[in-house]
Amino acid sequence: MRATRLYGFFTLLMLALCMGQIQRSGAQAKQPSAGAIAYASGAAPRVGAETNGIREVIEDKYQKRYQDWKSEFLSTEIGRAQWALYSQNPHFVLTITVAKGNSHGGGSGKYVWDDSGQLAAATITLGTRIDEGYPSSVYYPVMNALEAYESEKLLSGNVLAAAKLAHEFGHVTRMTGTPEAAYKLQLRLVPAYNKIFLSNGFNVEDPRLVEMAKLMGGNPVQLWEDREYWGEANAMLYLRDRVARESFHCKLFNKIKRSVEEYARNYEERFTEIARSQGVTYACSWK
Known part of the structure; x- marks a missing residue:
């Protein structure tokens, strides 16, 4: 396990370095399948009276499948609540679009802060x-x-799609509590961190890296893990509502629990709180 995690650490940092290069080029970044700080760059819509709420920019050829995914997400109480939170916010615009490239994944970005x-x-x-x-x-x-x-x-592909949509909503919700200065500091320091890491013999104890990690709130891998596990926590909120009355709900949540215990022990509490939260009609193995 130690060797596997170490290899993953190197891989993630290499991908984060690539992401830093993409960001500097100004291109829209695809969310990688195995880790990197996947912040998208580029201009976002100006917030104003005509653009408040949720803007769904979907090509006609993708409308049918998108509406199926959206309907599945909105079939749950948490999905409806989160959709309303953004659609009724007069001071925020959330744009949702469907695009080629990372066909099985998604991404969130183009963040803008007001004055x-x-x-x-x-x-x-x-x-x-x-x-x-x-x-x-x-x-x-x-x-x-x-x-x-x-x-x-037992579940359709639309449930998977809705879980991915919930995951991205989780990213956006998390970003609402992130100061602009902290976000931009991470964008600036992650490429510098990786450049040093790749040139110093992969020594994470390098004082320069230790100081950068302190300023950013963690090293690039820790930032990535925290971000993705918050997204997954929101996907779990969606599934909590979606499968609450299914006969296999405990089996499904126990599988999630085993993966969290094996790979995300440091983040287990956020998943445990959801399993214990009000409205859950089962205890399963989450104690």
């Missing part, structure tokens, strides 16, 4: 086939747990 320091705009970009493709259980324990249930035809 008072509040997050005022963000964009969620969904792949064209997010109802397919199950990510690794290492960083995506919730979405990965769904695979067996689609193969057994």
Whole structure:
């Protein structure tokens, strides 16, 4: 396990370095499948009276599948509550779009803060086939747990798509509490961190890296893990409502629990709180 995690650490940092290069070029970044600070760059819509709330910018050829994904998300209480939170916010614009490229994944970015320091705009970009493709259980324990249930035809691919949409909503919600200065500091320091890391013999105890990690609130891998596990926590909120009355709900949540215990022990509490939260009609193995 130690060797595997170490290899993953090197891989994630290499990908984060690539992401830093993409950001500097000004291109829209795709969310990688195995880790990097996947912040998207580029201009976001100006917040104003005509653009408040949720803007759904969907090409006609993707409308049918997008509406199926959205309907599945809104079939749950948490989905409706989160949609209303943004659609009725007069000081925020959330753009949702579907685009080619990372067809089975999604991403969130194009963050804009207003003059008072509040997050005022963000964009969620969904792949064209997010109802397919199950990510690794290492960083995506919730979405990965769904695979067996689609193969057994107990849940449709639209549930997977809705979980991915919930994951991206989780990113945006988390960013609402992130100061603009902290976000931009991470964008600036992550490439510098990786450049030093790759040139110093992979020594994370290098005083320069220690200081950078302190300023950023963690090293690039820790930042990535925290970000993705918050997204997965929101996906779990969606599934909590979606499968509450299904006969296999305990089996599904126990699979999530095993993955969290194996790969995300440091972040287990955020998942445990959801399993214990009000409205859950089962205890399963989450104690």
